[in-house]
Amino acid sequence: xxxxxxxxxxxxxxxxxxxxxxxxxxxxxxxxxxxxxxxxxxxxxxxxxxxxxxxxxxxxxxxxxxxxxxxxxxxxxxxxxxxxxxxxxxxxxxxxxxxxxxxxxxxxxxxxxxxxxxxxxxxxxxxxxxxxxxxxxxxxxxxxxxxxxxxxxxxxxxxxxxxxxxxxxxxxxxxxxxxxxxxxxxxxxxxxxxxxxxxxxxxxxxxxxxxxxxxxxxxxxxxxxxxxxxxxxxxxxxxxxxxxxxxxxxxxxxxxxxxxxxxxxxxxxxxxxxxxxxxxxxxxxxxxxxxxxxxxxxxxxxxxxxxxx
Amino acid sequence: xxxxxxxxxxxxxxxxxxxxxxxxxxxxxxxxxxxxxxxxxxxxxxxxxxxxxxxxxxxxxxxxxxxxxxxxxxxxxxxxxxxxxxxxxxxxxxxxxxxxxxxxxxxxxxxxxxxxxxxxxxxxxxxxxxxxxxxxxxxxxxxxxxxxxxxxxxxxxxxxxxxxxxxxxxxxxxxxxxxxxxxxxxxxxxxxxxxxxxxxxxxxxxxxxxxxxxxxxxxxxxxxxxxxxxxxxxxxxxxxxxxxxxxxxxxxxxxxxxxxxxxxxxxxxxxxxxxxxxxxxxxxxxxxxxxxxxxxxxxxxxxxxxxxxxxxx
Numbered sequence: 001x002x003x004x005x006x007x008x009x010x011x012x013x014x015x016x017x018x019x020x021x022x023x024x025x026x027x028x029x030x031x032x033x034x035x036x037x038x039x040x041x042x043x044x045x046x047x048x049x050x051x052x053x054x055x056x057x058x059x060x061x062x063x064x065x066x067x068x069x070x071x072x073x074x075x076x077x078x079x080x081x082x083x084x085x086x087x088x089x090x091x092x093x094x095x096x097x098x099x100x101x102x103x104x105x106x107x108x109x110x111x112x113x114x115x116x117x118x119x120x121x122x123x124x125x126x127x128x129x130x131x132x133x134x135x136x137x138x139x140x141x142x143x144x145x146x147x148x149x150x151x152x153x154x155x156x157x158x159x160x161x162x163x164x165x166x167x168x169x170x171x172x173x174x175x176x177x178x179x180x181x182x183x184x185x186x187x188x189x190x191x192x193x194x195x196x197x198x199x200x201x202x203x204x205x206x207x208x209x210x211x212x213x214x215x216x217x218x219x220x221x222x223x224x225x226x227x228x229x230x231x232x233x234x235x236x237x238x239x240x241x242x243x244x245x246x247x248x249x250x251x252x253x254x255x256x257x258x259x260x261x262x263x264x265x266x267x268x269x270x271x272x273x274x275x276x277x278x279x280x281x282x283x284x285x286x287x288x289x290x291x292x293x294x295x296x297x298x299x300x301x302x303x304x305x306x307x308x309x
Numbered sequence: 310x311x312x313x314x315x316x317x318x319x320x321x322x323x324x325x326x327x328x329x330x331x332x333x334x335x336x337x338x339x340x341x342x343x344x345x346x347x348x349x350x351x352x353x354x355x356x357x358x359x360x361x362x363x364x365x366x367x368x369x370x371x372x373x374x375x376x377x378x379x380x381x382x383x384x385x386x387x388x389x390x391x392x393x394x395x396x397x398x399x400x401x402x403x404x405x406x407x408x409x410x411x412x413x414x415x416x417x418x419x420x421x422x423x424x425x426x427x428x429x430x431x432x433x434x435x436x437x438x439x440x441x442x443x444x445x446x447x448x449x450x451x452x453x454x455x456x457x458x459x460x461x462x463x464x465x466x467x468x469x470x471x472x473x474x475x476x477x478x479x480x481x482x483x484x485x486x487x488x489x490x491x492x493x494x495x496x497x498x499x500x501x502x503x504x505x506x507x508x509x510x511x512x513x514x515x516x517x518x519x520x521x522x523x524x525x526x527x528x529x530x531x532x533x534x535x536x537x538x539x540x541x542x543x544x545x546x547x548x549x550x551x552x553x554x555x556x557x558x559x560x561x562x563x564x565x566x567x568x569x570x571x572x573x574x575x576x577x578x579x580x581x582x583x584x585x586x587x588x589x590x591x592x593x594x595x596x597x598x599x600x601x602x603x604x605x606x607x608x609x610x611x612x613x614x615x616x617x618x619x620x621x622x
Contacts, residue, residue: 040415088594097601098489098555101361104415105547108363109593112540116586235539239426242419250416277434284427288408291420295411 007149012272013265014151020264021161022222025168026237027244027256029215032175035188035251036208039089039103043111045237047213050114051077051220052229053122059129059224066129066224067163073221074214081213084110085206111234118231128228131156160222167218168257175253184208188251216241236280243287249299258298262286315470318562322463326456335455339527341569342462343520347542348549348561349469350516355547356555357477358509359489360410364421366542367428368514371401372521373536374432377445380525387447390522398518399511406510410503413492422543429537444532451526458527465523469516474558476512485509486556517546540586548589551596554603563604 026048033041041047054073058064064072092106099105136155140147175181186194187204195201216237244263248255263286270282294301325338347365355361375397376390409420432439439445452458476482484505487495496502525531536542545568553564571592575585600607 040419042419088598091598092601095598095601097597098606099355099361099551099601100359100489101415101418102597102601104361104418105551106594106597108544108547109590109597112544112586112590112593116584116590120583120587239423243423246416275434277430280430281427281434284423287420287423291408291412 003148007151008272010149011151012268014153015157016265016268017261018154018157018161018264019268020261021164022219022260023240023244023264024257024260025164025219025222026216026241027248027260028168028171028253029212029219030241031245031248031251031253031256032184032188032208032215033212034245035253036184037089037205040107040242041209041212042104042107042238043084043114043234044212044216044241045239046111046114046234047077047080048216048220048223048237049118049229049231049234050080051217052224052233053118054217055221055224056127056129056229059131066131066221067159069224070163070218070221074218077217078210078214081210082206084213085209089209090202090205111238115231115234122231124231126228126230129224131225134225154226156225160226163222164219167215171215172253180204180207184211240283243283245297246287247290247297249297252297252299254302255297255299262298315558319467326459332455335459337569337573339455339459339462341565342459342466343523343527344545344549344565344569345562346462346466346469346520347517347546348553348565349466349473350513350520351546352550352555352557352561353473353476353485353516354509354513356550356557356560357482357489358485358506359492360506360509361414361418361547362421362510362513363418363539363543363547364423364425365513365517365546366537366539367405367421367425368398368402368517369521369524369542370425370428370432370531370533370536371398372518373525373531374439374445374521375518376522376525377447377531378439380447381440381445386451387522387526388451390525391519394518394522395515398515402511402514403507405514406507410506410510422539425537425539425543429533429539432533432537439533442532442534444530444535445525447525447529450529458523462520462523462527465519469519470558472512472516477558481505481508489556545589548593550603551593552603554605554607557603557605560603560605567604 026044030041030044033039033044051073054076055066055069058069058072059066088106088110089103092103095102133155137152138155138158139153140149140151175185183194183199184204184207186197186199187201187208191201194204240263244256244259245251246259247262248257248259263283266282266286267279271279274282290297296303322338322342326335330338347369350368351362351365372390372394375394376387379385379389379393380387405421405424409417409424412420433442435441477485484495484500487498487500488502488505492502521536524536549564549568550561551564552567553562554560571588572585575581575588581588596603600610604611
């Protein structure tokens with residue numbers, strides 16, 4: 001293995017982990033909604049797209065930094081999520097229908113409307129927020145002159161990754177230490193038992209949907225400095241978040257984090273060694289492999305390890 | 310009356326070209342019937358067997374590419390794609406079923422959705438096999454007029470309708486409905502659920518493949534973005550059935566009629582054209598909340614609504 005090959009490999013791994021951290025945040029939003037509501041939110045990526053456009057507008061109109069716009073976009077997405085859950089998804093949960101997957105189809109409809117509205121408002125052009133630190137990076141050789149390989153660490157990617165980790169830590173604190181968080185987890189584990197223990201299940205569902213939307217909204221703002229946006233970007237992220245949740249184990253938060261990292265690494269490796277166009281296929285190869293070999297996802301592996309002891 | 314209605318509709322449709330409509334009207338009629346076929350195919354799997362597929366574009370596209378590649382690679386008529394797609398789509402569906410049918414409910418839905426996307430990406434990237442984004446063009450059209458295309462798709466539709474009806478009224482149909490209502494209960498009654506779900510998937514896929522192969526020959530041009538489209542094929546397929554009525558014989562027919570006409574009307578109004586996904590999305594949301602079993606399934610509900618109004622007036 002020559003130094004160049006090693007450099008490429010290490011660089012690929014680094015970008016894979018950075019991407020994985022952001023993927024984990026997207027997956028977390030999906031997994032908590034799935035855990036509590038038992039439905040798959042197929043408008044997840046479109047919600048992220050909405051947050052990205054909020055950040056884009058704030059940047060181009062008021063020059064607000066995309067990272068600062070999290071403080072506006074995430075609460076806005078929380079409200080949007082609450083609204084969708086209250087006025088569209090809840091009524092459908094009560095309706096009797098032949099096809100049981102009504103709610104999933106409903107979220108598809110919501111996603112279609114959001115993506116199309118974005119097309120009408122912003123046209124289908126690719127847009128970017130040209131932040132001035134967009135291309136800044138740290139180089140290993142600047143700090144260690146005689147390093148055998150030269151690696152770089154992009155500034156926006158690193159900041160996004162760090163913020164994603166902080167938000168994840170905040171979410172962990174919220175879910176394990178606060179009353180509301182504990183109620184959400186109780187609802188996810190056993191809805192009826194939670195109801196009997198005096199948890200307001202209906203309220204928890206609304207909060208969870210809002211929270212999941214806010215998380216993916218934050219992820220959208222983190223993607224903005226390093227990515228471009230277009231109205232149909234949502235679909236691909238919906239699929240990514242679904243693959244992550246399958247990979248991690250449905251409804252498992254730890255699983256979503258691990259799943260996000262694995263997917264980020266894998267995509268980065270396929271992009272480097274097979275070709276950019278094939279990266280999305282790599283994503284689905286993982287998906288299919290997980291379904292066949294570890295249907296419970298990473299979470300089931302963790303659990304069986306624990307029981308083994 | 311109910312048993313005669315399909316024959317009356319069929320007779321009217323057979324006579325339709327005799328009225329000498331413009332080729333635009335015939336084009337719309339062909340599209341409506343093609344969507345009927347796809348809708349009936351989806352209905353067999355989704356409506357009766359309860360396996361909601363979000364990836365019927367995969368089967369449609371494989372059928373379309375079977376026809377297209379027979380023409381572009383082997384140089385024979387694209388119409389051979391219709392018999393050839395029976396074999397190819399069945400094999401494809403068996404592979405997909407092996408992976409996806411172990412999933413239930415929404416997970417099956419999403420697995421099929423990703424199958425559709427995988428197929429699009431594969432078709433885009435295997436440039437030397439499929440022609441990539443350039444697609445496949447059939448240079449010489451079989452017929453200039455629309456009449457023969459119309460009769461071919463009408464024949465496919467009539468056969469599909471009969472097949473679906475025969476399947477649903479046979480033992481097989483009861484197994485399908487049992488699986489939809491409660492898979493565990495069906496399993497415990499000794500129904501081999503995996504086998505019957507696979508049968509439903511294969512039949513549904515093959516019929517959708519027919520529609521795809523027909524599409525290639527009719528339109529003369531396919532590319533991955535068109536035939537493996539998520540919104541414009543997979544989701545519209547679901548909408549055709551949801552609007553018309555899942556698990557009804559007439560549902561997909563009514564649904565296809567409404568959806569194609571609606572799409573055409575929206576497209577013809579200049580300012581509304583770009584918003585057609587929004588309108589479809591809103592229609593889908595409204596249907597799911599107010600008419601969850603579609604126009605045919607909830608017909609009693611609609612009649613009651615109008616009856617009540619008439620009573621009040």
